[in-house]
Amino acid sequence: MLYSIILYGEDGAFERLPEEIRAGVMEGHQKLQAVLAERGKFATIKLMPVSSAVTLSPPTEIGQAPLVVDGPFAETKERFLGFYAAEFASLEEAIEHAEYLSTPYVRIEVRPVQWAGGVLADESKDRDMA
Amino acid sequence: MTWLEASFAECRPRAIAALTRQFRDMDIAEEAFGDACLKALSVWPKSGSPKNPFAWLLVASRNAGIDRLRKMKRQAAWAESPPDADLPPVEDTQIGIIDEDGLRDDVLRLLFICCHPALKRQDQLAVALKIVAGMSVAEIARAFLIKPKTMERRITRAKCTISENPIPFEVPSLAERARRLNEVSLMVYLLFNEGWSTSGSETQFKLALCEEAIRLARLLLDLFPGMSEQMGLLALLLFQHSRRQTRMNVDGELVSLENQAREKWDHSMIAEANVLLEKAARHGTAGPYQLQAAIAGTHAIAPSDRETDWARIESLYGSLYRIHPTPVIRLNQAAAVSRTLGPVAALEMIEPLAGELATYRWFHTARASFLSDFGDYAGAAAAYRTAANLQPTLPELRILKEKIIECEKKFHSLSESQASHRP
Structure with missing residues (x-):
């Protein structure tokens, strides 16, 4: 089954951490990516800060154009930071892999994927994963 | 800084703001927030970090602030306030809805x-x-x-x-x-x-x-x-900051934009700034931060100094000048003009600014560079000398001295070659 490993945390807190700690966090990501690459296909995404987002607020009726507004509005809660999606034999196995990413900075959710599509560009070489 | 401190720092501006409103006193707000952070340092590692750290810290700060006020009152007025029951522990359940607008x-x-x-x-x-x-x-x-x-x-x-x-x-x-x-x-x-x-x-x-x-x-x-100028401001700062690794060489000397190693610019920062500008552009008219960001962005996406879209930069400075008609913006526009139309047009453009910018170092360095492009090396050297007398920083002075020597050399070799060609 395809599982997603979803990361939540405080927007901006990671960027404040000293280089060594950030490097330690990224090591977990690199390890997981290496393991997943050996197992087959996977996708991963790290989102930009929420201030770069726009929201399509739902129209009242089907067929109407949505209103495009800036941002999600100011919130102080933790935010969706990014995710992984890969094929795992069991929930157990998905959790085991999610543990590569476990640090004090993120809350990790493991959730099965109902359907998926598309192909993500492989730009892992020059991507800034921070 | 540990992850807890990073979390406190993220929460700090909002927390101090709310506490300043509550206590009408910035010092108490700062102290109360400090108390709450100390408490979090002992509680969070044991019980796990709260789901909403900001709300946790805010409630803990409020309690700490009230506590401090009570103590101050006791000390100041010898008042016999009835012994207070201990403040209840901070728990997630205590955290009400935070008024985001307020x-x-x-x-x-x-x-x-x-x-x-x-x-x-x-x-x-x-x-x-x-x-x-x-x-x-x-x-x-x-x-x-x-x-x-x-x-x-x-x-x-x-x-x-x-x-x-x-x-x-x-x-x-x-x-x-x-x-x-x-x-x-x-x-x-x-x-x-x-x-x-x-x-x-x-x-x-x-x-x-x-x-x-x-x-x-x-x-x-x-x-x-929803404020496009806030997007512009953040974009502007990100574009500038994306060059932080390249603006100085190993000896701590400033490296001019055209000589910076562009591959070392922070491209994820540039990407974010570009997105912010795209978002801002959806709002229609561009304000000054947005225009400045667009100028910085034009440099940021150019593969080299030569391949920079100078015409766009010139027109952006033109728009900026219409909002803020200052001589410094005009001077910057002229620098772009020197790239699109050449040094003569640029020199003409800055001539009327000479009085207003007489003591502005960058006016003379810009003029010097236009003169040098035009081939007037003696004039360029003189303009660099004027700039050198207007309190440059040490690294700038070093660059200016090099420029003066360079211009003088060119001037001498030019006059020598002219002399040798004389019949």
Whole structure:
């Protein structure tokens, strides 16, 4: 089954951490990516800060154009930071892999994927994963 | 900094803002927040970090502040207040709904307090760094290159000035809110410039100012997500900061834009800034920060100095000049004109500015560079000399001296070759 490993945390807190700690966090990501690459296909995404987002607020009726507004509005809660999606034999196995990413900075959710599509560009070489 | 401290720092501006409203006193707000952080340091590692750290810290700070006030009252008035029951522990269940709109005005107000008109600009920045960003006095002093004792005195005095001239707590009118946002944006912009205007050994301390400025710009955009100028401001700072690794060489000398190693620019920062500008463009008319960001962005996406879209830069400076008709913007526009139409057009354009910018170093360096492009090396050397007499920083002076020698050499070889061609 395809599982997603979803990361939540405080927007901006990671960027404040000293280089060594950030490097330690990224090591977990690199390890997981290496393991997943050996197992087959996977996708991963790290989102930009929420201030770069726009929201399509739902129209009242089907067929109407949505209103495009800036941002999600100011919130102080933790935010969706990014995710992984890969094929795992069991929930157990998905959790085991999610543990590569476990640090004090993120809350990790493991959730099965109902359907998926598309192909993500492989730009892992020059991507800034921070 | 540990992850807990990073989390506290993220929460700090909003928390201090809300606490300042509650206690009507910035010192108590700062102390109460400090108490709450101490408590979190002992509680979070044991019980796990709360799902909403901000709300946790806010409640804990409020309790700590009330506690402090009670103690102060007891000490001051010998009042026999009845023994209070211990404050209940902070739990997630206690955390009610946070009024995000009210909080937004509180944060804006707190930042606006720091731009108090009765304060000198540098003191405004220092107070903002101390109270909002939570930098220590020692760190701030190092960034401004002054003694910690002096900085301490200045911050204390600034706080006194602020409390003697209070800013009201009412919900601001639309016009007042816009005015505050303008003032605060300018402060953030100047804070970044303060950090940017540096060279040599103190760079790392100064760069901390740039990072704080970017955080404040992010905070403003978080609070006012629909304001295109806030997008522009953040984009501008990100574009500039993306060049931080390349603007100085190993000897601490400034490297001009055209000679910077573009592959070492921070491309994820540039990407984010570009997105912000795209978002801002959806709003129609561009304000000054947006225009400046667009100029910086044009440089950021150019593969080289030669392949830069100078025509676009020229037209952006033209738009900026229509909003802010200042001689310095005109001078920058002329620099772009020198690339599109050549040095003669640029020299003509800056001629009327000579009086107003007589003591502005960059006027003379720009004029020198146009003259040199035109082949008037003697004139260029003279203009560089004028600039060298207008208090340049040491690294700038070093560059100016090199330029003067270079121009003189060219002038001599030119006059020699002319002499040898004479019949």
